[in-house]
Amino acid sequence: MTQETLKPQEKKALIELLYQLADDDFLLAFRGSEWLGLAPHIEEDVAFSSISQDMMGHANLYYNLLEILGEGEADRIAHLRSPNQFRNAIILEEVNGPGTYLKEPDYDWAFTVVRNYFYAVHKHIRLDSLRHSSYEPLAEAARKIMTEQYYHLMHWEIWFKQLMTSTDEATLRMTAAIQKVWKDFGGVLTLGPYYEDIVKANFIDDENVMKKRWNNKIEAVLKEVGASYPGEPRMERGNGRNGVHTEDLKQATSTLSEVYATNPATGW
Amino acid sequence: MNESTNEFYNVYEVFSKKTDKSPFQHSFSLLAPNADMALIMAKENFFRRETVADIWVVKRENIRGLNQDEREMLKRLDKQYRETKGYGYLKKKWRDYNQEQFTEQHILGGRGDNS
């Protein structure tokens, strides 16, 4: 399929899917960028920053696909939407911990490792499916993004496994982080209200198929590191795909657009 | 034990190949607790711009190098008998037989002419 051959209903579903993909990467990249200069180790700071940049670059690719579909300029889409227009999963907008990136950031590295690892596993599965998307521009974008995804997955998997199998303190912190992420990670695994149209048009595999792949992988990894599988991940605070969000997203979008919004017409 | 003495800050030397065909070259060092961590950090600390075909990380304590004193052993006198410059007179010899002396290209290419 191309832009010209999309039926209106398909186009609507495609746009929804693209917002999910773009906003997921955009918000998690933003949370990653807040860690700049604050990671547990200088070498890791540099490595982590590359991943945040890659993810923001991926969001940019998706926003550009939305621009082509008539949603407005990529920068405008990224910076000027109100929070209820965002389609990211709630767990990805969550703050890194108490404090802000400017003042008293008591950020939680265990939460960051768990959230990023679980997301990287899902993103890998999602991209693997998107490579065969019926919408050719999306398939092409997915193939490009996949080249960088291998590193992200490897990076977070090493962090996850090492911290899970080190000291008692680390295991405790990691287990608490898994429980925290689990409460809302279901939001990442869903395709939202346009699910049926998205799947019918073959833009991506059925969410149940991808969910199963994710569950299988995570269950195996948890077993490997001696942790128990807590059952299906949940969506306790609602479904971000429906535009339901928390205060954390409001804070995120106002920071992200602080300068852009003062002068979107001229540019910076 | 505090962080000065614990085993987090190990020095790893990083080597890389630019392309499949190039040899490994040394490129800086980093601190990491183990080799897996050293690898994932090496990639972005040293190769976030240039392309790279392969990476090695080696714990520094596993490298046996030379100290300043030992480096004296690297010095030596000229040994013309094992270098081509010791065989310059062959050119004239072959000329006596109406033959050109083989160049390096001839010898390695296994061909007796330039055509």
Next chain:
Amino acid sequence: MTVGMSFNQLSEDEKMTHFLDRINAGEKIEPDDWMPEDYRLQLIRLISMHGISEIMGALPEKEWVPKAPSLHRKLAIMAKVQDEMGHGQLLLRVAEDLMAPLGKNRHDIMEDLFSGKLKFHNVFHMDAPTWGDAGIIAWLVDGAAIISQSMMLDSSYGPYARALKRICAEEVFHAQHGESIILAMAEGTPEQREMLQDSLNRWWESLIMFFGPKSAKETGNSNADKNIMYKIRTKTNEDLRQEFFTKYIPRIWSLGLTIPDDTIRFDEDSQMWIYKDADWSKFKQIVSGNGPQSQNRLDLRRRSYKNNEWVRAALAAKKAI
């Protein structure tokens, strides 16, 4: 050196002579080579301060990373701040190898920073309240850094020279990133131009301070002179400052911006820029941790280091298993 005689058998004086001969012949000193204690200490002082300044220098610009006004700008400034951390990494590694024989490692560098024993560069103690500051830092602060770093590209200490070579290559991107930001503002709305001019006003004195005082009498130390003798550096503070003026003042003027010093002019007779000198007592106050952002930035670094101690402890223990 006497033929056949081991280097270790030389007297201290002979070693020193041999060392100075090597330096004067343009040879590079490597970490395991013999070096006078004074040379080692000078290098540690210079390079650990340089390295930690890169790490602390990430913080003012980092304030603008999420706020950068477009996706492209967000990516570019993230890459730039990442490079600063990367430069810190390269430099701290050089310093750490020099400190190893003294039984010190990165942890000690961090502790020295937190206790105020290890100072960082004056510019990174300052406020960066607007996006214009992100532009001025990348354009002029990095511009100043390029000048002082490229002077040391031929430093007598091999690992420092090699690290600087890589750093300078990346600084070219930083300079262009800065030019791109400030040109967009200079060509933008009156408000944007005004924001840029404000930032220049705010940063000018810090830029004068960047290169350090003219001579030892302002600060009472002579490290710069010593470093010239050891061929660690090749130019004086004032040489570098004049170079900076020559390179940047015409550009600042060409954009119609005003330098907040009405005495500044190029003197044809002396071929030198005449300018209003910085307040060096203020400089001393700033680098001693009393600048407007000194404690806040130190707190960010201290907090993140302490909060994440469990992570390093976990991996250290893991390694031991």
